[in-house]
Amino acid sequence: MRHGRDARISPSLAVYSSFTSSMAMTEQRVSYTLDSSLETIDSAEEKATRIATELGFGDDEVMQISMAVREGAVNAVLHGNNYAKDKKVTLAFERTGNDFIITIRDQGPGMDLSKIPNPLAPENLLKTSGRGIFLMRSFMDVVEIRPSSAGTELKLIKHVHGPTAGGKEASQ
Amino acid sequence: MTMKVGSRQVDGVTIVDCSGRITLGEGSVILRDTVRELLGKGNKKIVLNLQDVNYIDSSGIGELVSAFTTTKNQGGELKLLNLTKKVNDLLQITKLYTVFDVKDDEASAVKSFK
Numbered sequence: 001m002r003h004g005r006d007a008r009i010s011p012s013l014a015v016y017s018s019f020t021s022s023m024a025m026t027e028q029r030v031s032y033t034l035d036s037s038l039e040t041i042d043s044a045e046e047k048a049t050r051i052a053t054e055l056g057f058g059d060d061e062v063m064q065i066s067m068a069v070r071e072g073a074v075n076a077v078l079h080g081n082n083y084a085k086d087k088k089v090t091l092a093f094e095r096t097g098n099d100f101i102i103t104i105r106d107q108g109p110g111m112d113l114s115k116i117p118n119p120l121a122p123e124n125l126l127k128t129s130g131r132g133i134f135l136m137r138s139f140m141d142v143v144e145i146r147p148s149s150a151g152t153e154l155k156l157i158k159h160v161h162g163p164t165a166g167g168k169e170a171s172q
Numbered sequence: 173m174t175m176k177v178g179s180r181q182v183d184g185v186t187i188v189d190c191s192g193r194i195t196l197g198e199g200s201v202i203l204r205d206t207v208r209e210l211l212g213k214g215n216k217k218i219v220l221n222l223q224d225v226n227y228i229d230s231s232g233i234g235e236l237v238s239a240f241t242t243t244k245n246q247g248g249e250l251k252l253l254n255l256t257k258k259v260n261d262l263l264q265i266t267k268l269y270t271v272f273d274v275k276d277d278e279a280s281a282v283k284s285f286k
Contacts, residue, residue, distance in 0.1 A: 038197045074231065
Protein backbone atom coordinates (compact mmCIF):
# COMPACT_ATOMS: atom_id res chain seq x y z
CA MET A 1 0.00 0.00 0.00
CA ARG A 2 1.20 3.45 -0.87
CA HIS A 3 1.17 6.27 1.62
CA GLY A 4 1.67 9.97 1.22
CA ARG A 5 1.42 11.92 -1.99
CA ASP A 6 1.08 9.97 -5.20
CA ALA A 7 0.44 11.45 -8.61
CA ARG A 8 -1.84 8.55 -9.45
CA ILE A 9 -4.26 9.20 -6.62
CA SER A 10 -7.78 9.28 -7.89
CA PRO A 11 -9.56 12.62 -7.59
CA SER A 12 -12.45 10.74 -6.12
CA LEU A 13 -10.27 9.96 -3.14
CA ALA A 14 -9.97 13.64 -2.45
CA VAL A 15 -13.52 13.59 -1.13
CA TYR A 16 -12.15 11.67 1.86
CA SER A 17 -11.14 15.07 3.15
CA SER A 18 -14.82 15.78 3.76
CA PHE A 19 -14.83 13.19 6.54
CA THR A 20 -14.86 14.42 10.09
CA SER A 21 -14.65 13.17 13.68
CA SER A 22 -12.06 10.76 15.02
CA MET A 23 -10.80 9.36 11.78
CA ALA A 24 -7.16 8.83 10.97
CA MET A 25 -6.50 9.56 7.35
CA THR A 26 -3.92 9.25 4.67
CA GLU A 27 -4.67 10.13 1.09
CA GLN A 28 -5.64 6.58 0.23
CA ARG A 29 -6.94 5.16 3.45
CA VAL A 30 -9.35 6.25 6.12
CA SER A 31 -9.92 4.44 9.39
CA TYR A 32 -12.25 4.78 12.35
CA THR A 33 -12.21 3.43 15.88
CA LEU A 34 -15.76 2.81 16.99
CA ASP A 35 -17.67 1.61 20.03
CA SER A 36 -19.29 -1.81 20.18
CA SER A 37 -22.82 -0.51 19.69
CA LEU A 38 -25.78 -0.65 17.34
CA GLU A 39 -24.92 2.91 16.29
CA THR A 40 -21.57 1.65 15.02
CA ILE A 41 -23.33 -0.80 12.71
CA ASP A 42 -25.50 1.91 11.18
CA SER A 43 -22.52 4.25 10.99
CA ALA A 44 -20.34 1.66 9.23
CA GLU A 45 -23.05 1.06 6.67
CA GLU A 46 -23.54 4.79 6.08
CA LYS A 47 -19.81 5.35 5.64
CA ALA A 48 -19.54 2.44 3.21
CA THR A 49 -22.47 3.74 1.20
CA ARG A 50 -21.01 7.24 1.01
CA ILE A 51 -17.49 6.19 0.09
CA ALA A 52 -18.56 3.55 -2.44
CA THR A 53 -20.81 6.14 -4.09
CA GLU A 54 -17.99 8.67 -4.16
CA LEU A 55 -15.71 6.08 -5.73
CA GLY A 56 -18.15 5.74 -8.59
CA PHE A 57 -19.67 2.32 -7.96
CA GLY A 58 -23.12 1.78 -9.44
CA ASP A 59 -26.27 1.65 -7.31
CA ASP A 60 -26.37 -2.15 -7.13
CA GLU A 61 -22.70 -2.40 -6.18
CA VAL A 62 -23.07 0.33 -3.57
CA MET A 63 -25.92 -1.64 -2.04
CA GLN A 64 -23.85 -4.83 -2.07
CA ILE A 65 -20.85 -3.12 -0.48
CA SER A 66 -22.89 -1.35 2.19
CA MET A 67 -24.74 -4.52 3.05
CA ALA A 68 -21.52 -6.55 3.30
CA VAL A 69 -20.00 -3.88 5.55
CA ARG A 70 -23.14 -3.86 7.69
CA GLU A 71 -22.94 -7.64 8.10
CA GLY A 72 -19.25 -7.39 8.96
CA ALA A 73 -19.98 -4.71 11.53
CA VAL A 74 -22.77 -6.81 13.03
CA ASN A 75 -20.36 -9.71 13.43
CA ALA A 76 -17.72 -7.47 15.04
CA VAL A 77 -20.07 -5.69 17.44
CA LEU A 78 -22.36 -8.59 18.29
CA HIS A 79 -20.45 -11.84 17.87
CA GLY A 80 -16.91 -10.52 18.31
CA ASN A 81 -17.05 -7.86 21.00
CA ASN A 82 -20.46 -8.86 22.37
CA TYR A 83 -21.35 -5.16 22.86
CA ALA A 84 -18.53 -4.83 25.45
CA LYS A 85 -17.97 -1.16 26.27
CA ASP A 86 -14.22 -1.65 26.69
CA LYS A 87 -13.79 -3.26 23.28
CA LYS A 88 -13.53 -1.32 20.06
CA VAL A 89 -14.21 -1.98 16.40
CA THR A 90 -11.74 -0.68 13.86
CA LEU A 91 -13.11 0.08 10.42
CA ALA A 92 -10.88 1.05 7.50
CA PHE A 93 -11.62 1.92 3.89
CA GLU A 94 -8.84 1.80 1.33
CA ARG A 95 -8.69 2.32 -2.39
CA THR A 96 -5.82 0.73 -4.26
CA GLY A 97 -5.47 0.76 -8.04
CA ASN A 98 -8.17 -1.75 -8.81
CA ASP A 99 -9.67 -2.59 -5.47
CA PHE A 100 -11.87 -1.06 -2.82
CA ILE A 101 -10.79 -2.71 0.43
CA ILE A 102 -12.71 -2.59 3.69
CA THR A 103 -11.14 -3.99 6.85
CA ILE A 104 -13.11 -4.55 10.06
CA ARG A 105 -11.37 -5.69 13.23
CA ASP A 106 -12.86 -6.59 16.58
CA GLN A 107 -11.32 -7.45 19.94
CA GLY A 108 -13.34 -10.57 20.62
CA PRO A 109 -12.18 -14.12 21.31
CA GLY A 110 -11.94 -15.06 17.64
CA MET A 111 -14.11 -17.57 15.82
CA ASP A 112 -13.88 -21.13 14.59
CA LEU A 113 -14.31 -20.94 10.83
CA SER A 114 -14.93 -24.68 10.61
CA LYS A 115 -18.12 -24.24 12.63
CA ILE A 116 -19.79 -21.81 10.26
CA PRO A 117 -22.82 -23.65 8.90
CA ASN A 118 -23.95 -23.55 5.29
CA PRO A 119 -27.14 -21.47 5.42
CA LEU A 120 -28.34 -22.99 2.14
CA ALA A 121 -28.36 -26.55 3.49
CA PRO A 122 -31.96 -27.75 3.82
CA GLU A 123 -31.55 -28.34 7.54
CA ASN A 124 -30.41 -24.72 8.02
CA LEU A 125 -32.90 -22.88 5.83
CA LEU A 126 -35.24 -22.12 8.71
CA LYS A 127 -32.54 -21.01 11.11
CA THR A 128 -32.91 -17.43 12.23
CA SER A 129 -29.20 -16.59 12.09
CA GLY A 130 -26.01 -17.61 10.30
CA ARG A 131 -26.41 -15.79 6.98
CA GLY A 132 -24.07 -12.83 7.50
CA ILE A 133 -20.85 -14.33 6.14
CA PHE A 134 -22.76 -15.98 3.30
CA LEU A 135 -24.20 -12.60 2.27
CA MET A 136 -20.76 -10.98 2.44
CA ARG A 137 -19.38 -13.70 0.18
CA SER A 138 -22.30 -13.26 -2.19
CA PHE A 139 -21.80 -9.52 -2.51
CA MET A 140 -18.03 -9.04 -2.47
CA ASP A 141 -15.27 -10.28 -4.78
CA VAL A 142 -13.02 -11.37 -1.93
CA VAL A 143 -13.83 -12.10 1.71
CA GLU A 144 -10.97 -12.97 4.04
CA ILE A 145 -11.53 -13.83 7.71
CA ARG A 146 -8.55 -14.05 10.04
CA PRO A 147 -9.53 -15.06 13.56
CA SER A 148 -7.08 -14.96 16.44
CA SER A 149 -7.24 -14.91 20.21
CA ALA A 150 -6.85 -11.13 20.05
CA GLY A 151 -9.83 -10.67 17.78
CA THR A 152 -11.02 -11.25 14.24
CA GLU A 153 -9.95 -9.33 11.15
CA LEU A 154 -12.34 -9.26 8.24
CA LYS A 155 -11.22 -8.03 4.84
CA LEU A 156 -13.80 -7.27 2.15
CA ILE A 157 -12.67 -6.46 -1.38
CA LYS A 158 -14.69 -5.18 -4.31
CA HIS A 159 -12.91 -4.83 -7.61
CA VAL A 160 -13.20 -1.44 -9.25
CA HIS A 161 -14.52 -1.61 -12.77
CA GLY A 162 -14.96 1.08 -15.38
CA PRO A 163 -13.09 4.32 -15.95
CA THR A 164 -12.01 4.83 -12.35
CA ALA A 165 -10.10 1.53 -12.21
CA GLY A 166 -6.37 1.88 -11.80
CA GLY A 167 -6.54 5.54 -10.96
CA LYS A 168 -6.44 6.38 -14.67
CA GLU A 169 -8.34 9.61 -14.14
CA ALA A 170 -5.39 10.96 -12.18
CA SER A 171 -3.73 11.80 -15.47
CA GLN A 172 -6.38 14.45 -16.09
CA MET B 173 -35.66 5.37 8.08
CA THR B 174 -36.93 3.23 10.91
CA MET B 175 -39.44 0.47 10.50
CA LYS B 176 -43.15 1.28 10.68
CA VAL B 177 -46.06 -1.11 10.63
CA GLY B 178 -49.81 -0.82 10.37
CA SER B 179 -52.28 -3.68 10.28
CA ARG B 180 -55.73 -4.04 8.76
CA GLN B 181 -58.24 -6.83 8.28
CA VAL B 182 -59.37 -8.05 4.87
CA ASP B 183 -61.81 -10.99 4.80
CA GLY B 184 -60.41 -12.52 7.97
CA VAL B 185 -56.81 -12.03 6.93
CA THR B 186 -54.51 -9.57 8.70
CA ILE B 187 -52.48 -7.48 6.30
CA VAL B 188 -49.44 -5.93 7.96
CA ASP B 189 -48.18 -2.99 5.93
CA CYS B 190 -44.47 -2.58 6.65
CA SER B 191 -42.26 0.30 5.63
CA GLY B 192 -38.64 1.23 6.19
CA ARG B 193 -35.84 -1.10 7.17
CA ILE B 194 -35.96 -4.49 8.85
CA THR B 195 -32.52 -4.63 10.41
CA LEU B 196 -30.80 -5.60 13.66
CA GLY B 197 -32.30 -3.54 16.45
CA GLU B 198 -35.53 -1.62 16.25
CA GLY B 199 -36.78 -2.90 12.90
CA SER B 200 -36.47 -6.55 13.83
CA VAL B 201 -37.99 -5.95 17.27
CA ILE B 202 -41.02 -4.13 15.83
CA LEU B 203 -41.70 -6.96 13.39
CA ARG B 204 -41.31 -9.59 16.13
CA ASP B 205 -43.63 -7.75 18.53
CA THR B 206 -46.22 -7.14 15.84
CA VAL B 207 -46.45 -10.78 14.80
CA ARG B 208 -46.52 -12.00 18.42
CA GLU B 209 -49.28 -9.56 19.26
CA LEU B 210 -51.37 -10.67 16.29
CA LEU B 211 -50.94 -14.33 17.16
CA GLY B 212 -51.76 -13.56 20.79
CA LYS B 213 -55.05 -12.08 19.68
CA GLY B 214 -55.85 -15.13 17.59
CA ASN B 215 -55.05 -13.60 14.21
CA LYS B 216 -53.34 -16.51 12.51
CA LYS B 217 -53.75 -15.60 8.86
CA ILE B 218 -51.06 -13.01 8.30
CA VAL B 219 -49.74 -11.28 5.20
CA LEU B 220 -46.65 -9.11 5.51
CA ASN B 221 -46.88 -6.42 2.86
CA LEU B 222 -43.25 -5.49 2.21
CA GLN B 223 -43.92 -3.07 -0.64
CA ASP B 224 -42.26 -0.19 1.19
CA VAL B 225 -39.45 -2.17 2.81
CA ASN B 226 -36.34 -1.05 1.03
CA TYR B 227 -33.70 -2.81 3.09
CA ILE B 228 -33.36 -6.03 5.05
CA ASP B 229 -30.15 -7.32 6.63
CA SER B 230 -29.38 -10.85 7.80
CA SER B 231 -31.03 -10.12 11.16
CA GLY B 232 -34.15 -8.96 9.34
CA ILE B 233 -34.12 -12.11 7.23
CA GLY B 234 -33.85 -14.11 10.44
CA GLU B 235 -36.80 -12.21 11.85
CA LEU B 236 -38.91 -13.03 8.78
CA VAL B 237 -38.01 -16.70 9.21
CA SER B 238 -38.87 -16.50 12.90
CA ALA B 239 -42.23 -14.89 12.13
CA PHE B 240 -42.94 -17.61 9.57
CA THR B 241 -42.09 -20.51 11.89
CA THR B 242 -43.73 -18.97 14.96
CA THR B 243 -46.98 -18.50 13.03
CA LYS B 244 -46.81 -22.00 11.58
CA ASN B 245 -46.12 -23.53 15.00
CA GLN B 246 -49.28 -21.89 16.29
CA GLY B 247 -51.36 -23.37 13.50
CA GLY B 248 -51.36 -20.25 11.36
CA GLU B 249 -49.96 -19.13 8.03
CA LEU B 250 -47.75 -16.17 7.20
CA LYS B 251 -47.23 -15.03 3.62
CA LEU B 252 -45.22 -12.27 2.01
CA LEU B 253 -46.64 -9.70 -0.37
CA ASN B 254 -45.18 -7.18 -2.83
CA LEU B 255 -41.46 -7.72 -2.45
CA THR B 256 -39.14 -5.02 -3.73
CA LYS B 257 -36.43 -6.18 -6.11
CA LYS B 258 -33.78 -5.94 -3.39
CA VAL B 259 -35.75 -8.05 -0.95
CA ASN B 260 -36.74 -10.48 -3.69
CA ASP B 261 -33.07 -10.90 -4.66
CA LEU B 262 -32.13 -11.53 -1.03
CA LEU B 263 -34.74 -14.25 -0.67
CA GLN B 264 -33.53 -15.80 -3.92
CA ILE B 265 -29.85 -16.02 -2.96
CA THR B 266 -30.66 -17.32 0.51
CA LYS B 267 -33.06 -19.88 -1.02
CA LEU B 268 -35.82 -18.61 1.25
CA TYR B 269 -37.98 -17.98 -1.77
CA THR B 270 -38.62 -21.73 -1.66
CA VAL B 271 -39.77 -21.49 1.95
CA PHE B 272 -42.05 -18.47 1.92
CA ASP B 273 -45.33 -18.22 0.06
CA VAL B 274 -44.69 -15.00 -1.85
CA LYS B 275 -47.54 -13.11 -3.51
CA ASP B 276 -47.56 -10.03 -5.70
CA ASP B 277 -51.27 -9.25 -5.52
CA GLU B 278 -53.17 -8.55 -2.32
CA ALA B 279 -56.50 -9.98 -3.46
CA SER B 280 -54.98 -13.29 -4.48
CA ALA B 281 -52.90 -13.35 -1.30
CA VAL B 282 -56.09 -13.02 0.78
CA LYS B 283 -57.90 -15.67 -1.26
CA SER B 284 -55.00 -18.10 -0.95
CA PHE B 285 -55.68 -18.78 2.73
CA LYS B 286 -57.67 -21.89 3.43
